[in-house]
Amino acid sequence: xxxxxxxxxxxxxxPIVVATTIVVLLAVMLGSVLLGAIDLGAGRVLGEIVAExxxxxxxxxxxxxxxxxxxxxxxxVLGGLVGAALAASGAAYQGxxxxxxxxxxxxxxxxxxxxxxxIVIVTDPNxxxxxxGPVPLAxxxxxxxxxxxxxxxxxxxxxxxxxxxxxxxxxxAFLTAIQTFLQQQDTDTLQRVYSWTLGGLNxxxxxxxxxxxxxxxxGAIVLxxxxxxxxxxALGDEEAQSLGIRPxxxxxxxxxAASLATAGAVAVSGLIGFVGIVxxxxxxxxxxxxxxxxxxxxxxxxxMFLIAADVVARTALAPAxxxxxxxxxxxxxxxxxxxxxxxxxxxx
Amino acid sequence: MSRHxxxxxxxxxxxxxxxxxTVMVTGCASHAPAxxxxxxxxxxxxxxxxxxxxxxxxxxxxxxxxxRIVSLxxxxxxxxxxxxxxxxxxxxxxxxxxxxxxxxxxxxxxPNVEAIAGDNPDLVITAYDNNNVVSGLQxxxxxxxxxxxxxxxSQAYALWSAIGRATxxxxxxxxxxxxxxxxxxxxxxxxxxxxxxxxxxxxLDSTYYxxxxxxxxxxxxxxxxLTNIGDPADSASAAGYPQLxxxxxxxxxxxxxxxxxxxxxxxxxxxxxxxxxxxxxxTAVQRGDVFVLDNDQASEWGPTIDSLMQGVADDLAKAGK
Numbered sequence: 001x002x003x004x005x006x007x008x009x010x011x012x013x014x015p016i017v018v019a020t021t022i023v024v025l026l027a028v029m030l031g032s033v034l035l036g037a038i039d040l041g042a043g044r045v046l047g048e049i050v051a052e053x054x055x056x057x058x059x060x061x062x063x064x065x066x067x068x069x070x071x072x073x074x075x076x077v078l079g080g081l082v083g084a085a086l087a088a089s090g091a092a093y094q095g096x097x098x099x100x101x102x103x104x105x106x107x108x109x110x111x112x113x114x115x116x117x118x119i120v121i122v123t124d125p126n127x128x129x130x131x132x133g134p135v136p137l138a139x140x141x142x143x144x145x146x147x148x149x150x151x152x153x154x155x156x157x158x159x160x161x162x163x164x165x166x167x168x169x170x171x172x173a174f175l176t177a178i179q180t181f182l183q184q185q186d187t188d189t190l191q192r193v194y195s196w197t198l199g200g201l202n203x204x205x206x207x208x209x210x211x212x213x214x215x216x217x218x219g220a221i222v223l224x225x226x227x228x229x230x231x232x233x234a235l236g237d238e239e240a241q242s243l244g245i246r247p248x249x250x251x252x253x254x255x256x257a258a259s260l261a262t263a264g265a266v267a268v269s270g271l272i273g274f275v276g277i278v279x280x281x282x283x284x285x286x287x288x289x290x291x292x293x294x295x296x297x298x299x300x301x302x303x304m305f306l307i308a309a310d311v312v313a314r315t316a317l318a319p320a321x322x323x324x325x326x327x328x329x330x331x332x333x334x335x336x337x338x339x340x341x342x343x344x345x346x347x348x
Numbered sequence: 349m350s351r352h353x354x355x356x357x358x359x360x361x362x363x364x365x366x367x368x369x370t371v372m373v374t375g376c377a378s379h380a381p382a383x384x385x386x387x388x389x390x391x392x393x394x395x396x397x398x399x400x401x402x403x404x405x406x407x408x409x410x411x412x413x414x415x416r417i418v419s420l421x422x423x424x425x426x427x428x429x430x431x432x433x434x435x436x437x438x439x440x441x442x443x444x445x446x447x448x449x450x451x452x453x454x455x456x457x458x459p460n461v462e463a464i465a466g467d468n469p470d471l472v473i474t475a476y477d478n479n480n481v482v483s484g485l486q487x488x489x490x491x492x493x494x495x496x497x498x499x500x501x502s503q504a505y506a507l508w509s510a511i512g513r514a515t516x517x518x519x520x521x522x523x524x525x526x527x528x529x530x531x532x533x534x535x536x537x538x539x540x541x542x543x544x545x546x547x548x549x550x551x552l553d554s555t556y557y558x559x560x561x562x563x564x565x566x567x568x569x570x571x572x573x574l575t576n577i578g579d580p581a582d583s584a585s586a587a588g589y590p591q592l593x594x595x596x597x598x599x600x601x602x603x604x605x606x607x608x609x610x611x612x613x614x615x616x617x618x619x620x621x622x623x624x625x626x627x628x629x630x631t632a633v634q635r636g637d638v639f640v641l642d643n644d645q646a647s648e649w650g651p652t653i654d655s656l657m658q659g660v661a662d663d664l665a666k667a668g669k
Contacts, residue, residue, distance in 0.1 A: 063598060066625075203594075317590075321592065
């Protein structure tokens with residue numbers, strides 16, 4: 001079923017790579033805190049950070065400080081969390097399904113979250129499209145529900161991963177059909193559903209960070225530790241079994257962890273495409289195909305990519321917002337073609 | 349390009365795109381500049397009349413006074429009843445909430461030509477051409493007046509006049525227009541005029557989409573000498589409805605906030621706005637000048653403009669204190 005991996009250059013993360021990526025991530029975070037829809041002045045922002053650390057006098061007004069600490073910083077943190085969750089989940093799904101096109105929404109997470117958010121918006125007229133209210137919780141439950149339905153359906157019809165992917169397609173189509181039907185019944189709410197679907201980080205605050213951190217954190221830790229198992233799975237189910245690993249159990253654990261992280265991300269940011277596909281492939285091209293390397297580096301790379309993309313979303317049309325999905329797709333689309341061209345030999 | 353995209357319009361556009369499966373927003377709803385309200389040699393309410401909707405370019409000839417009118421838009425329904433053509437209306441769409449109007453399940457976002465034709469209309473008035481409903485009705489030889497959302501109050505009055513003319517109520521329409529004009533002038537005259545114009549943020553939804561001064565609602569509010577904090581964010585692609593960055597809203601520090609996503613349109617209120625991170629630092633929040641507008645009034649261009657203006661004037665009187 002599976003051939004010998006074409007590229008398994010590095011199976012361990014070298015300390016220099018870890019140190020470099022962390023330094024780059026911190027630099028990206030700092031840079032994106034300095035930049036925003038309005039110009040607070042890089043020197044004054046640094047002065048504020050120093051003042052906050054040392055208890056000194058801040059150069060910013062109370063409102064400017066609120067912009068920095070209550071809007072911009074949590075938005076950068078949330079962008080990092082969401083990007084990390086989507087990229088690491090994408091990498092894990094690609095490993096589980098032996099499919100370079102797998103992304104975190106593959107198993108019905110997006111359709112499930114969309115349907116649940118729509119049901120809440122349609123039935124509860126007070127539910128806004130932003131973060132306040134029951135929409136994020138519904139989206140979280142819906143994402144997990146969609147994946148759960150796919151899993152049940154896939155298991156009842158066969159055991160191969162291809163069956164599971166096909167079940168995901170069927171579930172997504174079915175749930176989307178229900179969502180469209182509900183929207184057409186209640187066209188007053190179309191705009192709010194649409195706003196939610198477009199996603200983005202414009203409504204981010206610390207509340208969203210706290211809401212998503214537990215799920216993304218747990219999911220990410222489990223995924224980072226499952227790199228070796230994914231490497232073994234890549235050799236094929238029989239080989240894995242001969243090495244004392246139960247492929248079905250590994251798949252359940254990895255899919256559960258990736259789904260938890262994805263659901264946490266979807267709940268606070270809506271649907272943001274391409275991060276989950278593009279980042280793992282960049283990591284693979286740069287550092288090799290071992291999942292012990294790809295999953296943790298995708299985690300960091302996804303954070304970097306989405307934080308950087310959000311800087312563009314925040315500043316390109318300032319003081320207006322550009323939907324972040326436009327930025328990720330604009331950067332991701334062309335790259336995807338390159339990946340497809342090189343995929344034949346280098347990617348599995 | 350003159351284009352008005354109130355919530356109702358936004359919804360209709362989205363509905364259309366949902367159906368064709370794309371979310372490209374370019375290339376839609378671009379109308380020719382405003383044209384004279386009506387043309388043709390027939391004066392008064394003598395039929396046949398030839399009417400061109402303001403901003404439109406396809407004349408519609410109506411042979412005899414229409415007796416079975418179908419309206420597919422809430423503003424147009426209100427205008428029909430306002431000009432005294434209510435008795436001629438046999439069916440209105442499900443969003444037309446004018447009291448006593450013959451409401452049906454017709455959905456202007458996803459209209460069905462057969463269902464509309466089933467009411468046997470001799471005139472259909474619609475603001476949107478979803479599902480190609482206009483050409484569908486024309487194939488059945490049913491006269492269709494496709495109106496365009498106005499971008500200022502003059503265009504709205506021209507539209508009222510055209511509807512009056514098309515339905516045989518030209519003089520009532522003229523009376524209605526002059527009455528509305530006087531009432532609005534009186535409301536604006538009485539409104540407080542602070543030495544420094546107040547700035548306002550107009551919220552369409554809780555992801556901070558706004559309407560700038562270049563929209564119909566923005567042009568109405570501009571009569572109160574207000575400055576709109578969304579104006580710098582406008583662009584050709586946003587067409588008057590940009591999504592603002594929260595940072596920009598806080599930086600602009602509006603004196604007044606108008607919400608159209610309150611109540612059953614999104615549940616926002618002065619309390620929810622005050623609870624948003626950082627928003628407690630805003631002058632409007634600290635002074636309690638966050639007001640919920642009636643979403644229907646704020647997104648329509650029928651004869652409820654005076655009520656909307658009165659409500660805004662009352663809010664501004666509070667804010668000025």
